Amino acid sequence: MSEQALTAEALQERLRKAPFHEWLGLTVTAVSEDSLELQAAWRQEWANSTGITHGGVVASLLDLAADWSLVATQSDPAPTIDFTIHYLRPAKPGDLTVRAHIVRAGRSLTVAEAEVLDAAGKKIAVGRGTYASFATQKKD
Numbered sequence: 001m002s003e004q005a006l007t008a009e010a011l012q013e014r015l016r017k018a019p020f021h022e023w024l025g026l027t028v029t030a031v032s033e034d035s036l037e038l039q040a041a042w043r044q045e046w047a048n049s050t051g052i053t054h055g056g057v058v059a060s061l062l063d064l065a066a067d068w069s070l071v072a073t074q075s076d077p078a079p080t081i082d083f084t085i086h087y088l089r090p091a092k093p094g095d096l097t098v099r100a101h102i103v104r105a106g107r108s109l110t111v112a113e114a115e116v117l118d119a120a121g122k123k124i125a126v127g128r129g130t131y132a133s134f135a136t137q138k139k140d
Helices: 008-015 019-023 055-069
Strands: 026-031 035-040 080-087 096-105 109-117 123-132
Touching: 008 026, 035 055, 055 080, 055 096, 055 109, 055 123
Parallel strands: none
Antiparallel strands: 026 035, 035 096, 080 123, 096 109, 109 123
16 A cells, blocks of 8 residues: 555646547546546547447546556556446446546455446446556565
8 A cells, every 4th residue: 555645636647648548638536545536528539420428438437547546555557457347328428527446455466446427427337347466566
């Protein structure tokens, strides 16, 4: 565990260094020692042929938020080993909120969950991932 959680501003700076994260329009709205909340600014490029937000964007947001919730506990994201998604309803055009938290932080594997909510606060999708926390440990 880290001595203290990163501030939202510090996490925002680290997160937005990746061009894909910048393209997603992510803003860190809250961070604690084991959880994270992001806002994703909707873009027309997210729409599929029916005008609904593409499931791949929703999946990316879930995995990204769950993974980055690990930053609060080990100061680095970790490679995804497995991720399961349940889509609950279509994500209509509009900004999305993504909330993630650590379920179990381990030395080898860490489990985290995330949910995506639409602008009205309705749950769009949920996901649970297993991350290779051993891959981020510094070698002596």
